Amino acid sequence: GAGVSQTPSNKVTEKGKYVELRCDPISGHTALYWYRQSLGQGPEFLIYFQGTGAADDSGLPNDRFFAVRPEGSVSTLKIQRTERGDSAVYLCASSPGQGATGDTQYFGPGTRLTVL
C-alpha cells in the first residue's frame, strides 16, 4: 500500500512569511509524528498525535509552531513568522498506534524548508 507522503517536497519562503506543511499518513495508522532534521543531525521530536489529539507537543520550539490533525488522518504543521533558523527538513512519520508494533514508525520523504 501507499506509504507516508509529504507535500510539498521543497518549500522556499521569505523571512516573516507563514507556511503550511502537509503529511498524509499510512491509512489506519492512529499515531502521527513530526520531526525536524537539520544538516548533520538526527531527527528532533516536535509533536505526536494519537488520533485527533496532540498527545505530546513538548518538542515544539515556540508558539510560532502549531500542528493539527482534525480528522485523525492528514496533519498540517504550521509555522508563523518564519525565521532563517527554521530552515531544515521536516519529517513526518506514522505508526499503528497500538500493539507490539504500535510505535514502529514509517517515515515520509520529508519537506525541505528554506527560509531566505
Added chain:
Amino acid sequence: AQSVAQPEDQVNVAEGNPLTVKCTYSVSGNPYLFWYVQYPNRGLQFLLKYITGDNLVKGSYGFEAEFNKSQTSFHLKKPSALVSDSALYFCAVRGLNSWGKFQFGAGTQVVVTP
C-alpha cells in the same frame, strides 16, 4: 530526560567484514530502543527494536543489535557487510512512560568499500 549518543560520525568497513555501529543511551526506567536506516534521497526505514526479553534482537536485511543494560548500549551489528549497506544509521530511544516521544542520535554514516 532521555538521550542517545552515537560516538562515531562515520564507520568504514570492507565488504564481507563484520560491521558494528555503536549506540549508548540514557533514559529513566526501562528503555525502548530502535535502529533506523536512511538511504540517500529516501525516508528513514525501520530496522529493528528492543522492548524486553532476549538481549539479541534480529531485524531486517541481516542486521541484529545487542542490548546491554549494564553498559546502557544497543550496538547494531551485521556479520558480513555489503556495499549496499552504505547509508546513514540512526539509533533512537524512548522511555516506558514516553510513548511516542523519541530521542534520536545524530547518526553514523556507514561506508562499505568493495
